[in-house]
Amino acid sequence: MILAKRISLYTVLVICAIIMMFPIFYAFSISFMDGGEVMGGQLLPSSLSLDNYLEVFQKVPLLTYLLNSFVTSAIVMIGQLLVSSLAAFAFVFMKFKGRDFVFFLFISTMMIPWEATMVPNFMTIQSLGWTNSYLGLTIPFFALAFGTFLLRQHFKTIPQELYEASQVAGISRFRFFWNVILPVSRSSLITLGIYSFLTNWNMYLWPLLVTNTESARTVQIGLKQLQTQEIASDWGIVMAGVVIVILPTLLLLFAGQKKLQKGLTQGAIK
């Protein structure tokens, strides 16, 4: 590439990066400011004081919220990996009556917007007594058509001979699934794992419905609470909360961006 073209490309890239990253940078910057600096409309803090970070843990039980979010995201991640991989395995390696029909059912779940069913789902969780518990926050999300399709896509690349060989060797189907298929599909499982952790950490509407106690809330609802209660007084503290909440997922995304991009495109297109 000629130099002039290269320079102009870098210029455009840098400008775009500044615009796109500005809100995140702004949040970091404000999280270090005291009240006066925020009101003065400064872009950069005068010092990197951690006061806001200490204070946000006093204002709301953020540690509990973080723990709740972490535990529910981890449970959903494991649940989705298990349930989806079992189903994907059946679709790829087994032939039986009714399989195509079930496949159609899986596809049709993708056309039912989750928000259209939230009222009866809420009633179900309530009648099961699962409000304010990890059960209500996790179990409804274990089955995932998208995850099943993504894994199915990868399982299809595993040579059928491997399966036939295992049958000749007399290995049970489940052991074949557990000891052969899952280990060789590690990268797809990691991709789906990252995706499901991200989406569940960031979930908003469902935890808003099924939790109403401080001990059960997740961080996203904690942010809403923080914002409603601190809004007029202290943006610095609110932004410190924001930074704490986005840091884990940003790091996860930075680490897994390549895998995620590959996996999402595969699951989506092919």
Added chain:
Amino acid sequence: MNDSRDLQPVPPQESRRPKRNLFAFLEGWLYLLPSIILFGVFVFYPMFRTIYLSFFLADQMGPFEFVGLENYQYILSSDSFQSSVKATILFVLYTVPAGILLALFLALLTNEKIKGIGIFRTLFSSTMGMSVAASSVIWMFMYNPSIGVFSRIAEWLGFPAIQWLQDPDYALLAVSLSTVWMNAGFAYLIILGGLQNIDTHLYENAKVAGVSYLYQLRRITLPMLSPTLFFIVTVSFINSFQTFGQIDILTKGGPVESTNVIVYSIYKDAFINNDVGSASAQAVILFFCVLLLTALQFKLGERKVHYQ
């Protein structure tokens, strides 16, 4: 999504061995059972239940009086629902095309192989790691009429201060702008993935032929990218119909219902006004909109999309 075709049919010779067949049948269903039960309880049952409830007067305890189509008549004639439909359609129009164009632009920029491009790719996909709640709180501050950055810029340029989120003329635009930003990371990641899947030989041939960048874009990149674009358009449409978090945090559906998009309206009727019948009727309408949209896009997409 369209690959039900490549499912192999059950081979006929197996049906001659009924016992083994039955075993395979049971075992197959066993692997699918967790998904089937969960989909049954949390997707299909509530969908039918929603349709059922939409014919009743109901609260959070359940239905108490059958009213036929009255809920539908009521919402279709109510001003509130009409403003909600208008807000939803406008919101979709503001966010989907702009979001996809932005993501496409960024993806094309970062599809060049130059030093340090990895950093830009990571930065541009970063909003995918941002939750709706966190992003909304940040944007709320940016829209703050006295200290937010938008007012600063307006002031600096000599424009009058705008109450972005309190002005019915601007609130939906403001929420849309923040949404475009929030969704950019995901769309970007998908489109970049699509670009990288394009066979590089095509570009080498184009280079030999010495065609311009725009010609290459129009004749190679966009046609080869069309399955990806088709996918991201469908997903973006569906996503924007389902928007909730940013509305709840930024505007609560106001001012004067200018941002009362459909999901927020369902939420408000069901959980604040305790009118589950009306909420269910709206949910059914949402369901059919999404269904229609998906079907329509498949029908249109099938013809125009270029598959490798």
